[in-house]
Amino acid sequence: MTDASSRLAETSAAAATGARPVLLETLNLKKYFPIMGGLLRHQVGSVYAVDDVSLQIYKGETFGLVGESGCGKTTFGRTILRLEKATGGSVSMDGQDVLALHGDALKRMRRRMQVIFQDPYGSLNPRMPISDIIGEGLLAQGDKANGWRKRSIRDQRVGDYLEAVGLRRDYSRRYPHEFSGGQRQRIGIARALALGPEFVVCDEPVSALDVSIQSQILNLLSDLRAEFNLTYLFIAHNLSVVQYFCERIGVMYLGKIVEVAATDVLYATPQHPYSVALLSAIPVPDPRVRTKRLVLKGDVPSPANPPSGCRFHTRCWLRERLGNPAECSTTEPPLRELAGGHLAACHFAEQVTAQAVQEAAATQSVIETAVDVD
Amino acid sequence: MTPTASDAPADFEVALVSLNQWQLAWRRFRRHKLAMFGAGLFLTFVAIAAFGPFILPYEATNVPYPLKFCPGTTISANLGCPPFNDGHILGTVGGTQEDLLTLVVNGARLSLTIGIGAAAFASVLGAIVGGISGYFGGWVDTILMRIVDVLLSMPLLFVIIVFAKVFGYGDWRVILLVFALLGWPGIARLVRSLFLTLRTEVFVDAARAVGVSDLRIIFRHILPNAMSPIIVVTTLSVAAFIVTEAFVSYIGYGVNAAYNPTWGNILSNAQNDILVGNWWWPLFPGLAIVLTVLGINFMGDGLRDALDPRSRE
Numbered sequence: 001m002t003d004a005s006s007r008l009a010e011t012s013a014a015a016a017t018g019a020r021p022v023l024l025e026t027l028n029l030k031k032y033f034p035i036m037g038g039l040l041r042h043q044v045g046s047v048y049a050v051d052d053v054s055l056q057i058y059k060g061e062t063f064g065l066v067g068e069s070g071c072g073k074t075t076f077g078r079t080i081l082r083l084e085k086a087t088g089g090s091v092s093m094d095g096q097d098v099l100a101l102h103g104d105a106l107k108r109m110r111r112r113m114q115v116i117f118q119d120p121y122g123s124l125n126p127r128m129p130i131s132d133i134i135g136e137g138l139l140a141q142g143d144k145a146n147g148w149r150k151r152s153i154r155d156q157r158v159g160d161y162l163e164a165v166g167l168r169r170d171y172s173r174r175y176p177h178e179f180s181g182g183q184r185q186r187i188g189i190a191r192a193l194a195l196g197p198e199f200v201v202c203d204e205p206v207s208a209l210d211v212s213i214q215s216q217i218l219n220l221l222s223d224l225r226a227e228f229n230l231t232y233l234f235i236a237h238n239l240s241v242v243q244y245f246c247e248r249i250g251v252m253y254l255g256k257i258v259e260v261a262a263t264d265v266l267y268a269t270p271q272h273p274y275s276v277a278l279l280s281a282i283p284v285p286d287p288r289v290r291t292k293r294l295v296l297k298g299d300v301p302s303p304a305n306p307p308s309g310c311r312f313h314t315r316c317w318l319r320e321r322l323g324n325p326a327e328c329s330t331t332e333p334p335l336r337e338l339a340g341g342h343l344a345a346c347h348f349a350e351q352v353t354a355q356a357v358q359e360a361a362a363t364q365s366v367i368e369t370a371v372d373v374d
Numbered sequence: 375m376t377p378t379a380s381d382a383p384a385d386f387e388v389a390l391v392s393l394n395q396w397q398l399a400w401r402r403f404r405r406h407k408l409a410m411f412g413a414g415l416f417l418t419f420v421a422i423a424a425f426g427p428f429i430l431p432y433e434a435t436n437v438p439y440p441l442k443f444c445p446g447t448t449i450s451a452n453l454g455c456p457p458f459n460d461g462h463i464l465g466t467v468g469g470t471q472e473d474l475l476t477l478v479v480n481g482a483r484l485s486l487t488i489g490i491g492a493a494a495f496a497s498v499l500g501a502i503v504g505g506i507s508g509y510f511g512g513w514v515d516t517i518l519m520r521i522v523d524v525l526l527s528m529p530l531l532f533v534i535i536v537f538a539k540v541f542g543y544g545d546w547r548v549i550l551l552v553f554a555l556l557g558w559p560g561i562a563r564l565v566r567s568l569f570l571t572l573r574t575e576v577f578v579d580a581a582r583a584v585g586v587s588d589l590r591i592i593f594r595h596i597l598p599n600a601m602s603p604i605i606v607v608t609t610l611s612v613a614a615f616i617v618t619e620a621f622v623s624y625i626g627y628g629v630n631a632a633y634n635p636t637w638g639n640i641l642s643n644a645q646n647d648i649l650v651g652n653w654w655w656p657l658f659p660g661l662a663i664v665l666t667v668l669g670i671n672f673m674g675d676g677l678r679d680a681l682d683p684r685s686r687e
Binding site for chain 2: 078081106107110111114115117119122124126127128132133137141175177191192
């Protein structure tokens with residue numbers, strides 16, 4: 001083995017074990033929303049939107065965060081960006097404690113981490129021309145070094161970024177209502193990138209768009225990532241989009257991360273019963289393919305009153321198969337490493353095998369089978 | 375981008391004028407016939423108030439040569455003379471024998487000043503307090519809203535009497551101040567509710583995410599989007615304050631008629647003479663109030679339609 005190839009083997013091994021440089025790390029991040037009630041409007045409970053989430057996002061990667069509606073994935077992104085005040089835990093960006101920053105230091109940090117929102121209509125102020133919408137961040141972040149306070153320099157940069165997202169420079173004088181949903185989303189992307197961030201939270205950036213536009217925006221995001229060396233936290237509920245777009249994926253359920261793995265690993269061998277059920281719900285665009293969906297019983301429990309132990313135990317098909325072990329409802333399973341870089345929070349993750357999944361699906365009363373046209 | 379045939383329409387597109395929300399609203403307003411009529415009516419009275427006193431031959435409170443009889447009759451001029459006599463187009467009033475047209479024109483000044491001034495004062499104060507309350511929330515909101523509750527529970531006449539006792543009876547500035555003082559809490563509540571909704575808008579989050587300051591978010595993002603309802607309410611409260619001034623003056627707690635005529639106190643002085651048959655005395659100031667208020671209300675309705683982003687043409 002030559003030196004070069006051994007180095008290559010080393011780096012890939014390092015990548016597999018998670019030794020790549022970490023850009024953003026959260027440690028036991030918590031965000032609870034108070035529930036006010038009673039006569040005196042005092043706090044009567046909490047919604048545990050994000051509960052003890054520890055994640056590492058590597059420099060240059062696209063990390064997907066998936067889960068059902070209301071599982072806390074958007075709140076997680078917002079808490080990282082300091083749009084919500086964290087209840088506990090920490091967020092560090094390049095080793096710097098994000099949650100401890102305030103004033104000018106926080107403002108400088110905002111330059112490095114940006115966000116692209118889901119709603120292309122609500123995210124642009126209808127009363128502002130595009131030049132102000134994109135240029136506003138530059139004005140706020142302007143200093144002697146970058147010269148962004150000067151209108152001419154700012155307008156130049158706004159034009160550059162409009163072109164970078166595939167729009168015409170002279171669109172800057174127009175107002176949001178003159179654009180389509182896809183164009184508006186491009187404007188939102190230009191606004192985020194104009195500050196020159198390293199880390200961008202993409203909060204379901206294509207969910208609100210027409211299907212024909214989705215792929216355009218995804219390709220644009222992908223090109224921009226390469227062009228500007230970006231790291232993405234890609235929040236989505238469309239599993240096909242995530243599979244195409246992300247290198248690693250975290251699965252969230254009721255405010256907790258239940259599984260983290262490289263995309264191909266997760267899609268091939270999911271190790272958490274919830275991920276298995278989630279992935280079985282991906283529709284196959286071929287009517288001849290018989291699919292067996294693992295349909296979960298009941299609804300997602302309320303995040304204001306999450307189940308004890310493992311939060312998934314009330315709906316878990318594996319627990320049923322294993323004869324309802326007490327551990328599931330009493331002890332919270334830690335997010336533990338199963339193989340290189342593959343983490344899952346299940347006491348019995350090793351029992352999740354292809355055979356077990358098939359048997360579980362077979363015993364379910366609800367099995368979706370497509371009509372065989374052949 | 376290389377120029378191709380398909381680019382040609384896009385280049386042509388550039389020539390289109392890009393209208394912002396206000397320009398679109400103005401276009402919608404212009405096409406609203408009733409609103410334009412109302413605005414015209416209101417502006418006519420504003421013009422009368424501004425220039426009328428310079429054009430009229432008479433002084434408001436100075437009648438140099440009192441008559442014994444109305445011209446061409448044996449009716450005592452002391453009771454007031456009917457319209458179209460001896461150059462008095464709207465007639466004269468009893469007692470002082472002042473020219474009614476001069477009174478109504480001069481009265482327009484104060485009536486409109488009080489109406490517009492109190493509405494502007496109340497709106498600015500209401501917008502500031504409501505904005506702070508809605509944007510920051512928490513204990514600031516609680517304290518400010520309790521002050522609002524207290525002021526909204528105060529009876530108008532009682533406050534006017536107390537203020538008159540302290541600052542002097544019949545002073546129009548006191549009336550304006552009291553109106554503004556009791557008017558802003560309602561507007562503060564409206565603005566607060568607007569701010570509560572608007573501060574959760576995604577574009578506000580986006581502005582915060584790029585590091586825009588609270589002050590700029592309030593003035594560049596939230597306030598412009600809250601402006602439409604504020605403008606409508608301000609407009610309509612001008613009409614409300616004009617009517618309230620007339621009411622307060624009519625029952626005798628308003629502006630002193632001896633120095634400053636207002637539509638309200640002209641009406642008030644007319645009340646004893648209605649029985650004598652001097653129909654013109656209450657009619658013309660009353661008509662001025664009705665037409666002005668009607669004009670403002672039409673204008674307000676038109677503004678509401680024009681400023682509503684949901685109304686599309």
